[in-house]
Amino acid sequence: MSDFKPKFLRPSNTVSYLDKNESTFVDTTTFVYNKYVSQSIETQRRRLPIFDNRNHILFLLEKYQTLILVGETGCGKSTQIPQYMVEAEWPGQIGICEPRRVAAISLANRVADEIGALVQSDSIGYAVRFDACYNKPKIKYMTEGILIRELMTDPLLKSYSAIMLDEVHERTLYTDILMGLFKKILKKRNDLKLIVASATLDAKFLKDFFNLGCQNNKETSTILSVEGRQFPVDIFYLSDPVPCYVQASVDTALKINSSKEPGDILIFLTGVDEVDRATRLLIEHANNIEESGQKKKIIVYPMHGSLPYHDQLKVFKSAPDNHRKIVVATNIAETSVTIPGIVHIIDCGFVKLRWYNVETHTDSLILLPISKASANQRAGRAGRLRSGKVYRLYTEEYFDKMPDSTPPEIVRTNLTSVILLLKALGIRNILNFNFPNRPPIKNLKSALEILYALDAIDINGELTKPLGFNMAEFALDPMFAKILLNSGEFGCSEEILTIISILQVETIFTKPSTGNSVIKARIQKRLFEVEEGDLLTYLNVYSGFIQSEMSNEFCHKNFISYKSMKRVLEIRKRLEKVLKNYGIPIISASGSSQLIIKCLVSGLFPNAAYLHYTGVYKTIRGDIELHINPDSVLYTIPQPQWVIFCEVMHTKKLYMKDITVIKDEWLLELAPHFYYKTS
Known part of the structure; x- marks a missing residue:
């Protein structure tokens, strides 16, 4: 791409993984696609990097109660581990928790295709907020909020033999609550297995968290790392900062489209307004390309959490003939959801995070630089079918100054729902609850004040009857x-x-x-x-x-x-x-x-x-x-x-x-x- 040489530095931090069944890298998307469609589903499963670790994973789950799995993007951890456990005749139900509803639904459908079953069969199902499609399945995908609701009726999760917490690096509010709860549950249920999985994760921190307080200082958790990307990913940085990353994203996408390099494009922006603005600009260019009769046509899809589900699903469709697909997304596309055909990533370097103001009892959407973990996660969306490229709209020096990880949601959010849930689950002393990262005392105090004002708790901090208990449900x-x-x-x-x-x-x-x-x-x-x-x-x-x-x-x-x-x-x-x-x-x-x-x-x-x-x-x-x-x-x-x-x-x-x-x-x-x- 000669057009980029004056603006972008040399490729840096190149990540290379060789396809384990190939002696060389494949450099043609069409060839890879034709090769893959000719294979059976079983052969495709065997080609996933996690397959080489199948027996190792099952052995570690037998020996340890908690497995911290650092599985790089594309290794197959979210879809394959539950299937391995079923194939090994693991007793009981296997639950997989996802931070987002779209991930839970799409992964359930993906596994259903692989095992040749229907969603809502005895084999596979899903449950998300206000929507469920299951019939006591062996493998159940769900959002974290659904699992917490199940804990209210079954505190020890007796119907499950194993739970997988996926994409833990996002450190959502419910992720931290669940990890704190599981630390208690695992002590009561020696037969329950927990898999904590993510592509970018401080594994040692979590291993120490689950080991701390174990009887006789016996280690009950272990770490396993699995390589993921099968093809190299070249990362490019800007030589100088840009005044507007939305416009720079559009310009970069059009330059990629004008080049001879094949593959679809995924653009990361911070919010719905920016996604809509970039989408409008790209659609205008797409119409101009159509009218001028150029061959390098593009089709543009937005992707964010506020889109209706059927519109979110459009990004998974293949582009029409003679078209390149451009997906403009918020960080919803950063984890779990894998969009097929993506080869080029454009990363704006920012994210919008909710931050709670205890003085006003209000949330603010704050624009912040992403962390290195998030930047690497975004880069991981490329290199799935062939060698990929990542265009970071910031300098390499800027990347070096980024924080290593994103602040957990538990330290920057309204805790009223959290405290209400924990009270309903029988956690009387919230201050002594074992959070992986303790929330600020002022946030806890603010939440208790609001709950008391709503008459959900009494002066002693106990749930009121019946109002407090009913509100918690x-x-x-x-x-x-x-x-x-x-x-x-x-x-x-x-x-x-x-x-x-x-x-x-x-x-x-x-x-x-x-x-x-x-x-x-x-x-x-x-x-x-x-x-x-x-x-x-x-x-x-x-x-x-x-x-x-x-x-x-x-x-x-x-x-x-x-x-x-x-x-x-x-x-x-x-x-x-x-x-x-x-x-x-x-x-x-x-x-x-x-x-x-x-x-x-x-x-x-x-x-x-x-x-x-x-x-x-x-x-x-x-x-x-x-x-x-x-x-x-x-x-x-x-x-x-x-x-x-x-x-x-x-x-x-x-x-x-x-x-x-x-x-x-x-x-x-x-x-x-x-x-x-x-x-």
């Missing part, structure tokens, strides 16, 4: 759980069920990319908008959807996501079943918006703000400056004096999301223990 934010449980008393459970269900999907509105469609979408949205705010607007959208007999045509006309609305229906049905189990009547407010809003205030009262004389909103506690999200229905109308919000996101400013207009006296009426009126 919901797979929801404690504030939303409190609202649902209060809805019967306020006489609006029908409407609250709908609102809370809609808040569980990223958005119910589609976001057109062209200017004319953006204007049309805005006009159509106004048909549903009400001055009370976003949450009651959502209620109007849902009512219209039901009145249209759940019509796809209605959604298309009004720029509403049909898939999201169908998902809302599924979630609502499940939540309604839970409410009925608690004996809460399902009744309607019959058009009384005041009842609905007061019910919302009963749970969201900590998230209240008032209009300051300077023209901005400020939190009552902490006096933090807030702004109305441009997507809110309140953005273009006269600003109300008092509002509550569901969350705060920090992009360029602190923006309130999902806002509802309230009266200040409702705060004093419904939360007198939290607010008082000064003279």
Whole structure:
């Protein structure tokens, strides 16, 4: 690629792995593809690097209770180890935990194809939040949250003989909770095996964590490393920093496309806005290429967590003939999910992380440099079918200064859900719980204060009966759980069920990319908008959807996501079943918006703000400056004096999301223990 020589330095940190069944590297994607499709599934499985370690893994699982597996990207750890255990006639159920729902579903389908079975058979199944497809399978893929819910009904996981925690290097909130819980469970169940797996992992730290406190200082955990990438990966750095990495990503992708090098491209950006912006720019270039009749055509797919699942699946499709696929993704594509055909990686070098502010009880999305572990993980997406290339949009000196690992989520997040779960699991003293990394005391204190204000715990820190125990059983934010449980008393459970269900999907509105469609979408949205705010607007959208007999045509006309609305229906049905189990009547407010809003205030009262004389909103506690999200229905109308919000996101400013207009006296009426009126 001669165009890159003035800008990129020489290849550096080249990673090379020889295909174990080949004497030379293969350098033609078409050849590799034709070769692979001619093989049987079994032959393909044998070619995976982890196959050479099959007997070693089974031996270590017999000898040790915990196996720390450092398996490089592409080695086959997520799909093959459960199959090896089944083939070795391992007793009981084998559970595999993934941090993301898309990974759990795609891996279950992949294994189902390999073993020639259907998902939801006795062999393979999956379970994710508000969606399950299994029938007591031997191999069960699930998200971490699902396993924690199972622990609430079966604290020792007696139905499982082995659990695999995958992609542990991400150190999500639930990952750390599960590792702390498993340290307790393994002492009670000597027959349970735990596999802690990741591509980039501080294995010694985790080995010491699981060994510490063992009887007679006997080692119960061990480490195994498995090579992964079968082909070399060349890494290029910038010679000078770029002013805008989004534009640089687009330019780099187009230069790769103009070269003779085959293979699809994966671009890593930080958030939905950047992904949409880069996708729009690339689609414009794709249209120009089509019109000019050039041969090097491209097809562009976005990939992020807020996309409907069927849109996320598009990235796994092969590009049409004479097209190169370009996937623009957030860090959702960094782990677990393997997109076929990817040869070129473009890494912007940044990531957006949630960071909790204990003063305001709000989350902020902070733009931070990625860690070296994440950079290597991103690079690992290349080199799967042939030699790959990684283009890092930062200098080599910048890489050397990056932190080794990303801060665990447990030290930078709201802990209200964590404490509620641990209390429900019988962990009375949270301070003594064995977290791999201890969360800040101020975060624990803040969470306890909120739970006490919500009446989920009493003054001694114990769960209240029945409210606290009932709130813990919901797979929801404690504030939303409190609202649902209060809805019967306020006489609006029908409407609250709908609102809370809609808040569980990223958005119910589609976001057109062209200017004319953006204007049309805005006009159509106004048909549903009400001055009370976003949450009651959502209620109007849902009512219209039901009145249209759940019509796809209605959604298309009004720029509403049909898939999201169908998902809302599924979630609502499940939540309604839970409410009925608690004996809460399902009744309607019959058009009384005041009842609905007061019910919302009963749970969201900590998230209240008032209009300051300077023209901005400020939190009552902490006096933090807030702004109305441009997507809110309140953005273009006269600003109300008092509002509550569901969350705060920090992009360029602190923006309130999902806002509802309230009266200040409702705060004093419904939360007198939290607010008082000064003279």
